[in-house]
Amino acid sequence: MAAVNEAPLANAVLVIDDEPQIRRVVRNALQPMVSRVLEAATAREGMDLAAAEQPALVVLDLGLPDLGGMEVCRDLRSFTAAPIIVLSARHGEREKAALLDAGADDYMTKPFGTLELQARVRAQLRRYTASASASSRVAAGDVEIDLTRRVVTRAGVEVHLTPTEWGLLRAFVAHPGQVLTHNQLFRKVWGGSAGDAQQYLRVYVGQLRRKLESDPIRPQLIRTEPGVGYRFEPRD
Amino acid sequence: MSVTDSSRVTEHAPEGRHPTWRGWPTWLGALVVATILMHAVRARLDEAHVALVFLLVVLGGSAAAGRRLGISLALLAFVAFNWYFVPPYGTLLLANPLDWIVLLTFLVTGIVAAELLDRQRRATRIAEQRADEISRLAKVRDEAEALRRADALKDALLAAVSHDLRTPLTTIKGIAHEIVGGANAERAEIIESEADRLSLLVDDLLEMSQLDAGALPIEIAINTADDLIGAALQRTQGILRGRPVEIDLPEDELLAGRFDFSHALRVIANLVENAVKYSPDSSPIVLGAAVTDGTLSFVVEDSGPGIPEEERDRVFEPFRRGSQIPRGVRGAGLGLSIARRLAEVQGGSLRYEPRPGAGSRFVFSVPAAEATPPE
Numbered sequence: 251m252a253a254v255n256e257a258p259l260a261n262a263v264l265v266i267d268d269e270p271q272i273r274r275v276v277r278n279a280l281q282p283m284v285s286r287v288l289e290a291a292t293a294r295e296g297m298d299l300a301a302a303e304q305p306a307l308v309v310l311d312l313g314l315p316d317l318g319g320m321e322v323c324r325d326l327r328s329f330t331a332a333p334i335i336v337l338s339a340r341h342g343e344r345e346k347a348a349l350l351d352a353g354a355d356d357y358m359t360k361p362f363g364t365l366e367l368q369a370r371v372r373a374q375l376r377r378y379t380a381s382a383s384a385s386s387r388v389a390a391g392d393v394e395i396d397l398t399r400r401v402v403t404r405a406g407v408e409v410h411l412t413p414t415e416w417g418l419l420r421a422f423v424a425h426p427g428q429v430l431t432h433n434q435l436f437r438k439v440w441g442g443s444a445g446d447a448q449q450y451l452r453v454y455v456g457q458l459r460r461k462l463e464s465d466p467i468r469p470q471l472i473r474t475e476p477g478v479g480y481r482f483e484p485r486d
Numbered sequence: 487m488s489v490t491d492s493s494r495v496t497e498h499a500p501e502g503r504h505p506t507w508r509g510w511p512t513w514l515g516a517l518v519v520a521t522i523l524m525h526a527v528r529a530r531l532d533e534a535h536v537a538l539v540f541l542l543v544v545l546g547g548s549a550a551a552g553r554r555l556g557i558s559l560a561l562l563a564f565v566a567f568n569w570y571f572v573p574p575y576g577t578l579l580l581a582n583p584l585d586w587i588v589l590l591t592f593l594v595t596g597i598v599a600a601e602l603l604d605r606q607r608r609a610t611r612i613a614e615q616r617a618d619e620i621s622r623l624a625k626v627r628d629e630a631e632a633l634r635r636a637d638a639l640k641d642a643l644l645a646a647v648s649h650d651l652r653t654p655l656t657t658i659k660g661i662a663h664e665i666v667g668g669a670n671a672e673r674a675e676i677i678e679s680e681a682d683r684l685s686l687l688v689d690d691l692l693e694m695s696q697l698d699a700g701a702l703p704i705e706i707a708i709n710t711a712d713d714l715i716g717a718a719l720q721r722t723q724g725i726l727r728g729r730p731v732e733i734d735l736p737e738d739e740l741l742a743g744r745f746d747f748s749h750a751l752r753v754i755a756n757l758v759e760n761a762v763k764y765s766p767d768s769s770p771i772v773l774g775a776a777v778t779d780g781t782l783s784f785v786v787e788d789s790g791p792g793i794p795e796e797e798r799d800r801v802f803e804p805f806r807r808g809s810q811i812p813r814g815v816r817g818a819g820l821g822l823s824i825a826r827r828l829a830e831v832q833g834g835s836l837r838y839e840p841r842p843g844a845g846s847r848f849v850f851s852v853p854a855a856e857a858t859p860p861e
Binding site: 269271272274275276278279313339340342343344359360361362363364365412413414432446447449450452453454455456457459460466467468469473474476477 | 648649652653654656659660661664678681685703705709715720733740742857860861
């Protein structure tokens, strides 16, 4: 397995799922990456474990018998900042977006692959430990972003951005590696005030990509999460 | 008169559920009989007796057949009263002018009684109609409630089926991955890829049943062609496996349209998958978009054999697969059918046309949108 030889990224990861077989698969996938995998079969048990053990990440199944996924997300978010990766057997994009709005950080649709799960967990743990030292200067490929000076360059050449494009880029840079839903972007860029501009969110993202990405059809910086939102992936 | 004829009910028709013409001969007959009987014993009667008997007939007629008969009876009785029972007999003249008081009092009493009885009848009938309406509405509400419950049950069933099928598939994939490194690596890989295939089939069948049930949520928004084609390339990466793809999009302008991104992505991904299956391995696939006359059209082209003319109408039918399927191509024959229905539920269309030269061209069209937003 790809992650076997990596040093543990965190002390403990908590898996909340009522299906013992899924817990087994998740445990076996994550054991090589972390020092401990905690398991809970119900939301109540999971919440107690999360409060007592302070895990660095929570893998949460949506189909728990005792509480809806949305409530568990909100409850967990009320006392821990640890990333929450949701496992769902349903494909509804609206449901995914609602979960992210409720505090989840990422989601995976069943059936998912082991490598994919490991990659997502690794990305969330890195983001979680790095977010404390968020910088105002970001370099991603040949793009450099200086938030304080409001300057963006691509291959050393300054790129002119409109105020809305700046607002969008600032929101993305502040949440690297994280899925931002359309709703979250509306709130961050337009402050939640309804207006004509909001319905053009995807067009503004298109414009930003055409200015920053070397191939806007195959974007590397601003990835699309279909039906849910966008994910900013700065890569050096 | 029909009960449902409400306009007449609220006007002059005191008649309700029962036809009233039957009441007229009876009560006119009663008036004639009362007149004959009283005439026979006129010497022994005074005006009060006559007035009371006639009043009784008027009230009976009003109660049985309504205001119109009541007033008619009152007027007839008024004339008969004057003619036969108020001297001088056989004329409409009055010997004693004070008899006018008796006659007019009788007439007014008769008409007022007829009017009051009629109002009572109408109020009763309106109450009956309201009761009918309430019970009808209750029935409609019960039916709506039953439909809502059936809908909720269907949604719950779809959710349960998708959960129940996908959860064991996750376990199968996970365990297959665990044994990939062992002695049975090849077999484990087959298990994993078959689990993926089964998972795609589950997706197709669930999507089909959601479309059939009209249970597919649709979210129309302004989206760009760049974004959709990019996401389609991302999604079909595994299917394309390095197959050359030519992108045909204008370089200097963004194209935008109003469509549901997830469903449109499924349409394009299914078309790309179809193109990969039915064209030679190394031949390129063209993926493009253009705006003409307020329509944003996405095009997916391949250089395969194309579809014979006689089969073109049927390629969008579920479980239908063409006759020119290359060997080794697998599938349930749902891809194009789902694509067309997904195109249509969001107000778009999907059509086939032969590609000039050779091959197939599928055109997915949606309404175009302004791509220069306000700043």
